[in-house]
Amino acid sequence: MKTFLKTTLTSTALVPLAFAAWAEEITIAIGHQSMCTDTYTAGIVVKELGLLEKYLPTDGEYADAEWNITWSDYSSGGPITNQMLANKLNIGVMGDYPLIVNGAKFQETDSLRSIYVAGTGYNLKGSGNAIVVPVESDIYSIDQLRGKSVSTPVGSAAWGMLLKAMQDNDMPAGEYVLKNQSPAVGAANIAAGKIDAHSDFCPWSEIMEFRGTGRKIYDGSEAGVPYLHGVVVREDFAEEYPEVVEAFLKAVIEAGEWIREDPMRAVTEMETWTGVEKEVLYLYFSKGGHLTLDPTIKAEWVDALKFDHGVLVREKAIPPLDFDAWITEDYIKAAYADMGLDYEADKAATVDPKEANAGLPAEIWHARDGVSTYETMPEFLAAVAAMQGTGAKLNATYVYDSETGLKLFGKTAFWVKAGEDYATFLRKGEAETYAASHSGEVITFDAAIADFTSEG
Amino acid sequence: MAPLTIIAGEIRQRWRHLLLWGVLFALLHQVAMFAALLLRFRAWPNYVTFYDWPGNVLHIIRSTPSVRDMVGIIREEWLIEIGRMNYDYGTGISEWSLNIMPSRLLVLCLLGAMVGLAVSLLHRTACAAPARNSLRATAGLGAFLVALTNVTMSWVVCCATPSWVVGLAMLGLGTSTSLALERSGPLLSVLGFGLLTALILYLAWRKSRPAQQSKGVPAHA
Numbered sequence: 001m002k003t004f005l006k007t008t009l010t011s012t013a014l015v016p017l018a019f020a021a022w023a024e025e026i027t028i029a030i031g032h033q034s035m036c037t038d039t040y041t042a043g044i045v046v047k048e049l050g051l052l053e054k055y056l057p058t059d060g061e062y063a064d065a066e067w068n069i070t071w072s073d074y075s076s077g078g079p080i081t082n083q084m085l086a087n088k089l090n091i092g093v094m095g096d097y098p099l100i101v102n103g104a105k106f107q108e109t110d111s112l113r114s115i116y117v118a119g120t121g122y123n124l125k126g127s128g129n130a131i132v133v134p135v136e137s138d139i140y141s142i143d144q145l146r147g148k149s150v151s152t153p154v155g156s157a158a159w160g161m162l163l164k165a166m167q168d169n170d171m172p173a174g175e176y177v178l179k180n181q182s183p184a185v186g187a188a189n190i191a192a193g194k195i196d197a198h199s200d201f202c203p204w205s206e207i208m209e210f211r212g213t214g215r216k217i218y219d220g221s222e223a224g225v226p227y228l229h230g231v232v233v234r235e236d237f238a239e240e241y242p243e244v245v246e247a248f249l250k251a252v253i254e255a256g257e258w259i260r261e262d263p264m265r266a267v268t269e270m271e272t273w274t275g276v277e278k279e280v281l282y283l284y285f286s287k288g289g290h291l292t293l294d295p296t297i298k299a300e301w302v303d304a305l306k307f308d309h310g311v312l313v314r315e316k317a318i319p320p321l322d323f324d325a326w327i328t329e330d331y332i333k334a335a336y337a338d339m340g341l342d343y344e345a346d347k348a349a350t351v352d353p354k355e356a357n358a359g360l361p362a363e364i365w366h367a368r369d370g371v372s373t374y375e376t377m378p379e380f381l382a383a384v385a386a387m388q389g390t391g392a393k394l395n396a397t398y399v400y401d402s403e404t405g406l407k408l409f410g411k412t413a414f415w416v417k418a419g420e421d422y423a424t425f426l427r428k429g430e431a432e433t434y435a436a437s438h439s440g441e442v443i444t445f446d447a448a449i450a451d452f453t454s455e456g
Numbered sequence: 457m458a459p460l461t462i463i464a465g466e467i468r469q470r471w472r473h474l475l476l477w478g479v480l481f482a483l484l485h486q487v488a489m490f491a492a493l494l495l496r497f498r499a500w501p502n503y504v505t506f507y508d509w510p511g512n513v514l515h516i517i518r519s520t521p522s523v524r525d526m527v528g529i530i531r532e533e534w535l536i537e538i539g540r541m542n543y544d545y546g547t548g549i550s551e552w553s554l555n556i557m558p559s560r561l562l563v564l565c566l567l568g569a570m571v572g573l574a575v576s577l578l579h580r581t582a583c584a585a586p587a588r589n590s591l592r593a594t595a596g597l598g599a600f601l602v603a604l605t606n607v608t609m610s611w612v613v614c615c616a617t618p619s620w621v622v623g624l625a626m627l628g629l630g631t632s633t634s635l636a637l638e639r640s641g642p643l644l645s646v647l648g649f650g651l652l653t654a655l656i657l658y659l660a661w662r663k664s665r666p667a668q669q670s671k672g673v674p675a676h677a
Contacts, residue, residue: 035546075549085529086512087519111522154631173632180625180634184542184549207545236519275546317639 027068028052028244031080031089034073034274035183037203037284038128038229041255041293042093042120042248044273045266047071049258051251057243075182078155081105084114090237091248093120095201095229097157100309101318102232103326108319113235118249118295118332121256122228124352127290127406129161129220129227130205134193135213140428142169142218148196151181151189157227160311162199164223190214202227202290206280209412210396216412219426221353221404226304231295233331242331249295249335256293259285264371279365279396279409286371288353288360288400288407296347297329357405367393377422378452384410385452401426402434415448416440422448459660463573466660470576474569481568481599482561489609489623490538490554496627497540497552505537509558531559552626555608567602570652571595577659594655601648605641 030052032043046052056067072089074080077098083089085105092102092114099116106114131150133139139148142165152159166176181189186198191213198214208214220227231252238245259266267281274281284291302323312318329343336343361373362380366387374380380399387394397410402423413424414431418440425431431442467474494500513530520526539553574595578588607623620641621634629637637644 035549073547082532086516086533088512088515109522109525109528111520111525154625154635178631180622180631182549182551184545184551187545188542204545275548315635 024064025066025068026062026241026244027070028091028248029070029072029089030091030093030248031072031074031083032093033075033077033080035075035203035276036095036201036229037276037281038095038121038227038291039093040120040270040274040285041259041295042118042229042231042252043071044270045255045258046248046251048269048273049255051254052248054254055247055250057247062243076153076156077102084232084234085109085112087234090234091245092232093229094232095157096227096305096308097155097160097312099230099232100305100312100321101155103323104309104312104319104321106235107321107326114232114326115235115238116230116297116327117233117238117245118231118252118335119297119301120229120231120252120295121291121293122226122301123221123290123292124226124300124350125221125354125404126161126223126225126227127219127221127353127404128202128284129158129199129223130216131162131165131197131199131218132190132205132208132214133197133217134190134195135215136193137196137215139196140217142166142171144217145197146171146175149177149179150197150199151179151186151195152199153182153186153201154178154180155312155316156201157308158199158201158220160308161220161223161225161227163311163315164225165199165218168223187213203276203280203284206283206409207277209409210277210280212411216426219401219404219406221406225307226300228301228304230297238331242334245331246335246338249332250339252295253335253339253341256295259293263287263289282365282371282396283398283407283409286363286398286407288357288405290353290407292351294346294349294351295332296343297327297332298347298350300350302327352405353407354405357400357407360400362400362410363398365395365397367395377424378420380410381422381448382452385449385454388449389453399424403427403430411445413445415443415445417443417448417451458664459657462577462660462663463656466573466576470573473576474572477572477575478565478567478569481571482564485564485603485606486554486556486561489607492627493552493554493609499540499551501538501540501554503537503539503541507534507536509533509535531557533557533559535561553610555610557608560606560608563606564603567599567606567649567652570649570656571599574652574656574659577656577663581659581662591655591659594651598648598651598655601644601651603648605645605648 033039034044052069077094080089080092080094081102084092102114103116106112139145152162183200183204186200187204187208189195190198190208205216209216233245263282263286267278267285270281271278283289306323309321333343361375362377363371363373364383365371374383384397399408399410399413401408402425404426406426408424408426414428416423416431416435418438423434435442512533516529517526520529534555535558536556537553540551541548542551578591605620607620609623609626621638625631625634
């Protein structure tokens, strides 16, 4: 009887412990940015498609794990870093400048570290950042910003690009007025013509162009510094749950595949999740778009991040950053291997829009019929004219900058007509140069369409 | 030692008064920031978020091995966030926000109490009007410097993590000036507290001097 009682009491006492052991709750808190297109493959897409859940480990020590996954949406990367330091977020997705600040701020502490585990996407030359002027402005080049007011979100990649662009164009800080403005305030000021120019990160410039309030005068690709986004994880979390980090990166890889599979479906879905216009997102995620979805960590990215860190140290006195200790390829390599993918092949491949987009067809996004492609400009313009003639609603049209290969909205491009040929440009200056050398003339999109509009 | 005794006596005697100064100062600072944001953006806030500050602090303590790190991180914890979301873009983007942070409230409370102590000592110390004005100005400058470096206004501009100069930039301070000032934040704060401490010590020292030394000086002239 005594033994029976002892056994019963011991068993009863152990029951709660057993339950605790069976059902360990693992919290995965992720900070992302739904207003920053380049973060989508590690943010909103993974969240909405439930891709992380798909890859979370279910065996071994995780057999009885209960997952508590939380997603927090932020307007910029800075607060994500603060929340990661406070251990309220384990994983953060952000752009290059905030990433560097994240690594440096963690390394500034005695006991905490973050690690950079993967990219989300990139533009080799730096497209995504841009300088925009009000659509009616008579400013067409960066030289004309001398003595003008330019606003930017200071501390962002767009700010870094602006500083480099001004340096490259021999415009010292004293020759223009730099203002610190948030994207929403900057965009509103551009729409109201209250600021001469605004420099911002993705997708703000394209939103302004699409809404017809702003016009790009400088694209980030001119600065020639890659623009990239990535994933950082608290090191203590990664050490405790390496399989979870790996699962997250597998989700990132699949998110990229899901977008590439059907860009129009992807941007349509993403519009409902983020509120950013699908036509703007198409400019990023479609074939020939600004963004190359690639989670590998390339040597060029490390160099670009080092360059960005130099800018931040010089301008904002941020702490030093030991890149070797911060960046690790271990998790992304493991994710690739588990999925049977070739990491080294993806790492070795880089997409240069000028080469990759050469010869890509122009596109028309018909509101009802979807996207159609056209090999030549006359075919494209004739189709636009025909569709407009029937009163059809066109969501957007897309062409490519002859100079950089950058995808553009047809309506914002500078058109050059030379004989029977048409060429499109991002900047007016280059369009004029081309026109002069090809005995052509710079015309508007409407004028180009009018060439194919049959009277009566 | 006499000045310190006088200060201790003053605090003992008037601690409720000083506490009130501290609380009022901290509250006024928040109200002033809020008013500045309303004037600058000419729009009312459209959201308010309350944070579980005690819970968050406990979480930070549990998950941060170093005490030094712990203090630095807790310092940045928010209690309340009041701001304006702009829904013209995406699903909304925070246009501006005022963050009420207990750590800053504590600093401002201390600052207010020190100003209260300085004012109290000033009232009880006989000195000429010009000297009195200089002392007031010193107290004001000290308070201004500390209050300035404890601004907690924010917007999405602060990609590289928010700092006190963001608030100044929001109110129109030039970017170069704010970036230059950012690095001197801790120095300015120490300078502000230093000025107030020196002033309090000076006033207590004056008060501790024999009464005849002050004879012939027209007080409240």
